[in-house]
Amino acid sequence: MVRLIGILVGIFFSGWLLVTLAVGFFTWASEPKVETAEHVFHEHPKALHLASDGPFGHFDLQQVQRGYKVYKEVCSACHSLRHVAFRDLEQLGYTEAQVKAEAATWMVPGIDPVTGEDTMRAALPTDYFPKPYPNDVAARAANNNAIPPDLSLMAKARHNGDAYVYSLLTGYQDQPAELLAEFPEAKTPDGLHYNPYFPNLNLAMAQPLVDGQVDFDDGSPNDLDSMSQDVAAFLVWTAEPTLAKRHATGWPVVLFLLIATVLAYLAYRNVWRNEKH
């Protein structure tokens, strides 16, 4: 009985799937394929090599500090960094006093101690990075109806996030003539900007960074490419400040377990030495 019902159920499910498959194949084969501009012109991120890559990866603190400067002087006008506090900057090699001074260069919302009214005050190390816009409506109003996303987790919130940020920042260009010839309706709308690394090719962020925009105290190169790498490295840190510690902890753990595996194997062979199996 079970077998009979089983075979009938099996014939039903498998049979119906095969019928669907046959019809689906027929429509698929007979319908013309429509290509879209996104499909043809979208590009995967360019290769980017950072010190944080791979199982030995750690942070190049000089580079992350430069990236912080780019964030502060450029990106912070539009993008928040809500999971990062000023105290976290100590992990980038700054002293407590330096962090205190750095925090004080930022203004955060506060309360007037006398009147209780809302005011702005200098930030303390315990504060989190402030939001550039008071609310989403203001953010949209200033950015052609798009909200600049929070950048704290950006490097983990996109496939291959660090390379994606780097490619996006360096990827702005004019729309290729072939694109316009092939897909006239895909012309970049007013207020948006063409970038082949962005999933639908047009985004609301104008090219934020150009050659020489930020000056580094130690005279490090400040061309667009280098600064984009620096800010990508900074966003890897903001996305996971514990990354270097994770790698440093992982090696002893894995090596210990490898040795334990060898010892366990020898113990197993020893226990079983007189027992054929």
Added chain:
Amino acid sequence: MSFPWANHYQPTNPFMRWMDEKLPLPRFVYNAIGAGYPVPRNLNYWWNFGVLAGFCLMIQIVTGIILAMHYAPNALVAFDSTEHIMRDVNWGWMLRYAHANGASAFFVVVYTHIFRGFLFSSYKAPREMIWLLGVVIFLLMMATAFMGYVLPWGQMSFWGAKVITGLFGAIPLVGEPLQIWLLGGFAPDNAALNRFFSLHFLLPFVILGVVILHIWALHIPGSSNPTGVEVKQESDTVPFHPYYTAKDGFGLAAFLVIYTAFVFFMPNALGHPDNYIPANPLSTPAHIVPEWYFWPFYAILRAFTFDFFFVPAKLLGVLAMFAAILVWFFLPWLDTSPVRSARYRPMLRKFIWFGFVPCMAALFYLGGAPAEEPYVMFSQLAAAYYFAHFLIILPIVSMIEKTKPLPNSITEAVLAKNGAAAAE
């Protein structure tokens, strides 16, 4: 029950003797996983995975309890509290990665454990109850993992929850009210998040209870073995301790190397980047996909694209997805062959390795692929084979197949194998 030649617990230490009279817990352990439990001497590494699954359950419970001390099940702060664990809680990143990758490891191990069941027909009498309880465990694991994935309240958490609870909406008449009742609202929100957290905390202990029954049921006939020939004499077995504690210990250490490599060096490799974006009911992700371990069943769900007369395609997909797991309950009765191990069932063996394994590999891949052609057509083909394998091929093959001669006993098989090895 045990075999008559099992070692007997004889405590020599006066304290242990006193303990044995008052509460014979050490005796229980001795008989369950100690020297008092005789096990076939020829078990291979496929039989290691039950112990590994038990270990995974422990990892999940321990890391989960600590995570729950820091996590806040409220839609306003759930995402931030997860990031708080990653950044501010001491070793919080390690706990969270251990728990997330622990879930994946658990499924890898349990899928292997179940596949061992298919290869050696472990579901057959007298072990049907072990198998049935196993399928119950698997269903509970799926529910637990699904609700756990909702907790960080990222984009995939939210949209995954929405799509999966939306499946209940496919049920005729009661579907929509049922869905609203389950979620406590029209879409996943605070009410859903809170109950998912509560159930996600509870279910692992329910699983633990069913695992205890599973092992209890196992101890009645004892383990099967790669030949599928039952134990007949003392020389067929060895005591669990030290023989299998040593062998399983080696397997466990090797497993931990791979598991910790994921936790420390590629903790996000199996996750989806969108879950690092806070849940946003107004922005639908380009591709909504569940976690990888649900992909085969997700592929089956999406393979149904045509209504069958008055039955809508969506309902068919939901029925097929549940049927895909529920068929496992009937395997002990669908498979009538007197022989267990696929080693001696040449036809079944070919169907498993050249039909079922490629079919599962395809379903795993296709469930994660976008719902577009040609992927949908391939999932239809693979899903058709899936049902045919269990419901048509298995019953028919088990009736008509000419099996190979079985060894007379485990001992004979072991000696033959070692003799052949020695002669080479």
